[in-house]
Amino acid sequence: MQNEQSGGCLCGEVRYTFKADPALSFSCHCRDCQRATGSVCASAFAVPKSSLQLSGEYKYFNKLGDEGREVSRGFCPNCGSRVVSMLEAFPDVYLVYGASLDDPSWFRPAMNIFTASALPWDCMDPALPKFERGPS
Numbered sequence: 001m002q003n004e005q006s007g008g009c010l011c012g013e014v015r016y017t018f019k020a021d022p023a024l025s026f027s028c029h030c031r032d033c034q035r036a037t038g039s040v041c042a043s044a045f046a047v048p049k050s051s052l053q054l055s056g057e058y059k060y061f062n063k064l065g066d067e068g069r070e071v072s073r074g075f076c077p078n079c080g081s082r083v084v085s086m087l088e089a090f091p092d093v094y095l096v097y098g099a100s101l102d103d104p105s106w107f108r109p110a111m112n113i114f115t116a117s118a119l120p121w122d123c124m125d126p127a128l129p130k131f132e133r134g135p136s
């Protein structure tokens, strides 16, 4: 993918653009992602921080993840939408939430992670690799 991609939050205050191929994509079913999204999982992909420009006021809520490393979940302080998060374990990348893209049609999660806490009504793609915790 060489085209510039863009996305943003629900109210439009926070916007981002990047020009990079996603390095990793997944749906995370951990309890923290479920609480943070209010849904079955968080679906995201990684892009190098150096290739993504984020504009607008943006905040992070930091919490230790299941594996003892800090997860900084970002959100627009005006509308609460999350567009990117950061992981202490992978300091050079942003995790971009796939549904925040202006054109989300090309994004596909490549694996399901932390499926040990997946909700019983969650419909996961049986063709995707599954990890009970993080990918090993």
Ligand SMILES: [Zn+2]
Binding pocket: 009, 010, 011, 012, 013, 014, 076, 077, 078, 079, 080, 081
């Ligand atoms: Zn917003």
Ligand SMILES: [Zn+2]
Binding pocket: 028, 029, 030, 031, 032, 033, 034, 042, 114
């Ligand atoms: Zn998670």
